[in-house]
Amino acid sequence: MDKVEIIESEERRRYLTKKRNKKIAIRSTQILILIALIAVWEIFADLGIIDAFIMSSPSRILDTFAHLSSNGLLHHLEVTLYETLVGFGLGVIFGIIIATILWWSPFLTAVFEPYLVVLNSLPKIALGPVIIIWMGAGTGAIIFMAIAISLIVTVMELLNGFHATNKNKIKMAQTFSATRSQIFFKIVFPSNLSTLFNSMKVNIGLSLVGVIAGEFLVSKAGLGYLIVYGGQVFKLDLVMASVIILALVAALLYGAVELLENIVIRSINHTSKK
Amino acid sequence: MDEVLKLEHIVKKYQSDNGEVLSVDDVSFNLKQGEFLSIIGPSGCGKSTILSIIAGIEKATHGKVYIDNEEVDGLNSKVAYMLQNDNLLEWRNVYKNIILGLEIQNKCKKENLEYVDRLIKTYGLEEFKMSYPSQLSGGMKQRAALIRTLAIKPELLLLDEAFSALDYQTRLQVTNDVREILKKENKSTIMVTHDIPESISMSDRVIVLSSRPGKIKDIHTLDFDGCDNPLKRRAHPKFTKYFDILWGEMIG
Numbered sequence: 063m064d065k066v067e068i069i070e071s072e073e074r075r076r077y078l079t080k081k082r083n084k085k086i087a088i089r090s091t092q093i094l095i096l097i098a099l100i101a102v103w104e105i106f107a108d109l110g111i112i113d114a115f116i117m118s119s120p121s122r123i124l125d126t127f128a129h130l131s132s133n134g135l136l137h138h139l140e141v142t143l144y145e146t147l148v149g150f151g152l153g154v155i156f157g158i159i160i161a162t163i164l165w166w167s168p169f170l171t172a173v174f175e176p177y178l179v180v181l182n183s184l185p186k187i188a189l190g191p192v193i194i195i196w197m198g199a200g201t202g203a204i205i206f207m208a209i210a211i212s213l214i215v216t217v218m219e220l221l222n223g224f225h226a227t228n229k230n231k232i233k234m235a236q237t238f239s240a241t242r243s244q245i246f247f248k249i250v251f252p253s254n255l256s257t258l259f260n261s262m263k264v265n266i267g268l269s270l271v272g273v274i275a276g277e278f279l280v281s282k283a284g285l286g287y288l289i290v291y292g293g294q295v296f297k298l299d300l301v302m303a304s305v306i307i308l309a310l311v312a313a314l315l316y317g318a319v320e321l322l323e324n325i326v327i328r329s330i331n332h333t334s335k336k
Numbered sequence: 337m338d339e340v341l342k343l344e345h346i347v348k349k350y351q352s353d354n355g356e357v358l359s360v361d362d363v364s365f366n367l368k369q370g371e372f373l374s375i376i377g378p379s380g381c382g383k384s385t386i387l388s389i390i391a392g393i394e395k396a397t398h399g400k401v402y403i404d405n406e407e408v409d410g411l412n413s414k415v416a417y418m419l420q421n422d423n424l425l426e427w428r429n430v431y432k433n434i435i436l437g438l439e440i441q442n443k444c445k446k447e448n449l450e451y452v453d454r455l456i457k458t459y460g461l462e463e464f465k466m467s468y469p470s471q472l473s474g475g476m477k478q479r480a481a482l483i484r485t486l487a488i489k490p491e492l493l494l495l496d497e498a499f500s501a502l503d504y505q506t507r508l509q510v511t512n513d514v515r516e517i518l519k520k521e522n523k524s525t526i527m528v529t530h531d532i533p534e535s536i537s538m539s540d541r542v543i544v545l546s547s548r549p550g551k552i553k554d555i556h557t558l559d560f561d562g563c564d565n566p567l568k569r570r571a572h573p574k575f576t577k578y579f580d581i582l583w584g585e586m587i588g
Contacts, residue, residue, distance in 0.1 A: 228423070230419050230420070230421055230423050231423045231425065233393070233417075233419060234417070234419060234423040235436075235440065236393055236411065237391055237393070237411075237415070237416060237417035237419075237494075238413070238416075238436070238437040238440040238441060238488065239411040239412065239413050239440065239441060240440045244440050248425075248436070248439070248440065249425070252425070252427050253425075255427075330427055
């Protein structure tokens with residue numbers, strides 16, 4: 063393949079500098095906005111322009127973070143993480159199984175399509191009270207909520223991906239007399255690994271939504287519980303600290319899925335290099 | 337020469353909500369061992385349908401197909417099919433791609449793998465065995481796809497517009513390579529194409545189909561005084577003569 067020869071000319075240096083400067087400008091503006099927001103918030107709270115009791119303030123939130131273990135934030139974080147990961151994991155596993163069964167049987171796909179469409183557009187949170195009655199007011203109901211929210215999306219995305227698999231590649235395998243399961247495992251599933259990981263990236267966030275919604279409704283622990291509790295007793299520092307932790311957790315979980323994607327894709331390439 | 341393939345009065349009708357479409361109408365021909373046959377005709381005349389029926393991917397509405405005197409009923413491993421795109425799997429390296437057919441047919445035996453190694457060496461892919469398809473040129477990909485097809489040692493090879501996705505230069509080179517490989521391996525081949533010069537440069541015989549429903553208009557036996565190198569044939573005085581005849585029939 064042709065390689066573009068890089069010549070270190072004056073023009074090129076200028077181009078690179080311009081590109082770097084633009085990047086620095088964007089990043090520093092992003093950081094400045096954040097600092098400005100925090101600063102304004104703190105100053106307004108200090109000057110009494112806003113009520114720190116209702117709006118909290120950056121220094122109060124920081125103080126809450128400093129006492130993470132004594133105010134039980136860590137424990138609540140642990141509970142939420144556990145529920146999210148279990149719900150997410152089960153959602154993905156069941157999602158793959160259901161999508162595979164539906165791909166296998168065009169009859170079942172046709173039969174279940176309208177149900178999937180309705181279930182997909184239904185706000186699953188509306189099922190919360192029903193789920194609590196079915197599963198009892200506990201961790202089970204919260205995990206079920208997380209699964210309910212993420213499962214249908216996984217099934218829909220994977221099934222669409224499976225159906226959109228390159229028809230010529232399938233035909234190629236057919237010409238070697240491949241069975242349906244060979245077509246699935248050798249062509250369809252590997253073709254859709256990136257679809258799977260994309261749906262996982264969406265679902266890790268959705269699972270968190272399910273867990274928090276579940277915790278709002280029933281729990282006695284978890285960040286969702288903490289937010290509701292903090293709101294009820296006017297401990298807004300706690301609410302804000304929980305929200306910030308939630309944002310960090312969401313970002314970290316997303317990063318973890320991305321890392322997993324890289325590892326899996328690299329290991330597949332590695333094994334095929336034998 | 338032995339007869340590898342025989343088609344008897346093949347008719348194919350497609351049913352849809354808008355009615356019935358007659359795609360192929362009473363097509364019969366045969367193919368001898370080691371022969372290279374092209375089918376040309378206007379778009380939608382049922383060329384590819386005929387290949388699908390031979391391969392057992394589709395069933396004929398009427399008529400019978402025999403391979404080695406056995407009636408074709410469903411997919412069978414005597415036939416290998418090469419499609420328009422190389423269809424290499426991008427997550428497998430070249431070697432793993434080439435042995436895909438053997439893997440599917442549970443034939444990864446020592447002798448077959450040795451045959452694959454020989455093909456890879458002979459046809460210049462040894463260096464690229466561990467490369468991924470994205471690292472190969474169009475011509476190399478097509479060669480890898482051909483070796484994948486040959487690896488299962490088919491009796492009969494079907495090429496469905498197999499070179500039409502390649503740029504012109506690569507295409508000339510690849511058709512030359514493929515013809516040479518097929519001749520060396522003594523494979524019987526049917527190629528479907530809309531490219532008249534390609535069919536003349538590669539084939540022993542050319543079948544011209546009419547527009548839909550596809551019926552055989554004529555079967556031409558090409559005689560280039562023993563020359564079967566596609567590039568040399570293109571420079572042969574008879575080349576334009578055959579082109580004029582086939583072109584006339586195609587548009588007529």
